[in-house]
Amino acid sequence: LFYAEKEMADDFIAVYSDIIYSKDIVSRILENKADISAVVDLDWQASYKGRTDHPPEEAEKVIFDADNNLVKIGKILPDKNQAQAEFIGMIKCTVRGAGIFREHFNNLKDKYRGKPFQTASVFEKAYITDILQDLVDSGIYPRCVPIKGGWKEIDTIGDYQRLIDDNKN
Secondary structure (H helix, E strand, O other): OHHHHHHHHOOEEEEOOOEEEOHHHHHHHHHOOOOEEEEEEOOHHHHHOOOOOOOHHHOOEEEEOOOOEEEEEEOOOOOHHHOOEEEEEEEEEOHHHHHHHHHHHHHHHHHHOOOOEOOEOOHHHOOHHHHHHHHHHOOOOOEEEEEOOOEEEOOOHHHHHHHHHHHHO
16 A cells, blocks of 8 residues: 555545455445544345355454444454454544554554554555554444445455356346
């Protein structure tokens, strides 16, 4: 993501390259006024039915509070039954949020270069979820934008085939 850091000086949306999503999801995140927000799917377990090569354990699970503030994010939660949603791989930052996000990342990069960070063996292999969790750990709470479906992840040939089959119906 930070190869595009110069493009992050204004409002931006960043999206994983292995998902497809409805325009309604983009509308929902654009309506959210939080400085940093993340789309999460409340109906996440349904998207794993029939997926044999990508188990639910691979989901980037989320816990959020009553105000939709992110509390915990990652593939591994202390109690796997706590997951309320799955992060779909879409975040939005306002200009202010982009500044917070960039500054936080750059501080982490200087501090953790070549060292373990959150769930990553070294900072350079960290996921965006590691950065989001570190924001939370630092007292900065991205806002979750809850949805129910309307997106698909394509990680395997089977995922692609299911997408094709779903579109035939």
